[in-house]
Amino acid sequence: MGEINVEDFFSKTNNTAPVNPVDCEVPLCEKINVIQFGAAFLPAFYYTNFLLSLVGNGLVLYIIYKYEKLTTVTNIFLLNLVISDLIFAFSLPFWAVYHKSEWIFGRGLCKLVGSCYFIGFNSSILFLTLLTFDRYLAVVHAISAVQSRKKKYAFTSSAIVWVFSILASIKDIVLYDVMDDLNRRLCEMTGYIQSTLTKWELIGYYQQFLFFFLVPLVIVLYCYSRIIIRIMSTRMVEKCRAVKLIFVIVFTFFICWTPYNVVILLKAIKTSFADPCNCSEALDYALYVTRNFAYLYCCISPVFYTFLGKKFQRHFLKLLAKRLPCLKINTLLSEPSSKTTTSVRSPTLITDHSRDQQVSD
Template identity: 65%
Template sequence: MDPPDDQYSLLQELLNMINESTYDPSYVQSETVKLCPKLLVNDFGSDFNPPFYYFNFLLSYLGNGLVLYIIFKYEKLNTVTNIFLLNLVLSNILFASSLPFWATYFLSQWVFGSVLCKMVSSAYFIGFYSSILFLTLMTFDRYLAVVHAVSAAKSRKRSYALVSSAVVWCVSILASLKELVFQNVWDNPPYGLVCEETGYSRETMDFWRLVSYYQQFSVFFLLPLLMVTYCYVSITLRIMSTRMKEKCRAVKLIFIIIFTFFVCWTPYNVVILLQAVHSSGEEKDCDDSNTLDYAMFVTRNVANLYCCISPVFYTFVGKKFQSHFRRILVKKLPCLRRRLSLSSFSTRSSSQKTPHSEYEC
């Protein structure tokens, strides 16, 4: 048996050989990793976000709930427009259902567990993405009904609406898979339990975060904005070339829809693009990072608000839905019967309307 000193020498040589074969000094970096303080930003989010989340939640459930009630009580679900409208309402309700969870989270910490962290995060983005896609799809369908009324009459069937809706839901779910995979709960002193991206390397999460930024800007903003603008410009030109009554009011309504879409969505997506550029840069300035975080809190709530008010533009702009709404008001508040003309309750004229008449107010 070898003496203890010889055994120690052999062990030391073996360790040296392992170190020499696995250690490369060129990979060692001595520079300091700069971490940006986020305490003030998070405090701002805790104060700013919850009131807006609760307000958007209540507004969304009231507005979308009313539209849902009118659809099932007075309308039929065998038309293309109503199928798209129903899916839009469902996507808005799905999106709004996540807001109370986020409001509670900003007020304290994430107390709902890992499963709900993934589910609520996914529901937020699925509803968010599907809402904008259904708005775009309804705009395109309206374009077909007005500009290409004759040729589109054969293709605008119930099957077309169902297949299109299924495609929108599939695209929205696929675009939200990152939240289902990366989101998890972990303890982050001094904030407590947080529901954020974790469990993978920093490089992996940074890569997919950039993918989501550019995906949001290109697929869920730039493309819908171009389509909505083109469709409504074409509809406007078609309306102006007809003898439709109150054409000026219809054009004003179209302008309001485009303007609201642009105002609500553009600031948020510009911030998204700036965050993508900032994240891809090698040197990250803390002041710029904090400024973008502040801007994100504000612009995201404006974008969320559009998801809540969008059914108003796509339902109550038509005479038929206005008639249904008046009928509900008179039924619930009989004192308004004198002020509201009962003649508007008749929907016979709406069954004989032209493709342009949904813009008459």
């Protein structure tokens, strides 16, 4: 986080041991235009994403608590996804203030906010991938997966995601600290010479591209391809609707995550083979813009995945009917939610993963 000065202000070091003179010759690359762009536009995006996440994820949490409980594998994964997104969203107002001026919250919050940012961001994409894989098991291997898709499987899988996300974020948690430079207080990776920080930065770039984009993308494409094949082989009435929903899910995932990760890869290549000061400012602008699409997807993904299912749509209508009886929503709730078929129905294929949900819907 905070690419405002990642390559710009690391000319100081807290390491008092003798170092190679070459390592000490770190040019100050201020990139004033990029910093001003970030100060002008990023805070509004961050506050917007934070509010969307708070309202949307809060609504999903309430519906799970009010109507669903933690009785299914799907709801356990959704709950963890909501928690990861809220942890991530918690950091956004702090980064908004930081981009607008400087870091004013002290060293402790620098560590805490940096931890929330990276752990939440990493775990969010992994839980989305886990939801997709579980959907694949429920549809393509519906019979054989019945015994394995229990609460124990859900809690164990969730624990693995959290542990992996924390391990992937350790370098950022350790390296992020407060530093003073050019009359500004920064919350950045610091404490080591520039060459060491550059190496860790490259590790972060390649880690993000490989483990939090390429692998999830392959899994998502494979799982949904198999799900489409399974759907088309059934006598389902709503085949077209199911395929359209899958297309929307995959397309949204691809559009929101691909530009950001392509920019990350380009920055990694530039950093590897060029002087950081000579790196194109266009990449810095692109990173600011594309990163916000990725942020937005993280913040709204639980709402997006949840309300594609008719069951959660009915729960939402129930809430509206109680709060706003004048809308006459009860007539919609009394209508059949879907057509019966001789096979599995599309809402179940898209969002409801357990056999109990298939029966209840």
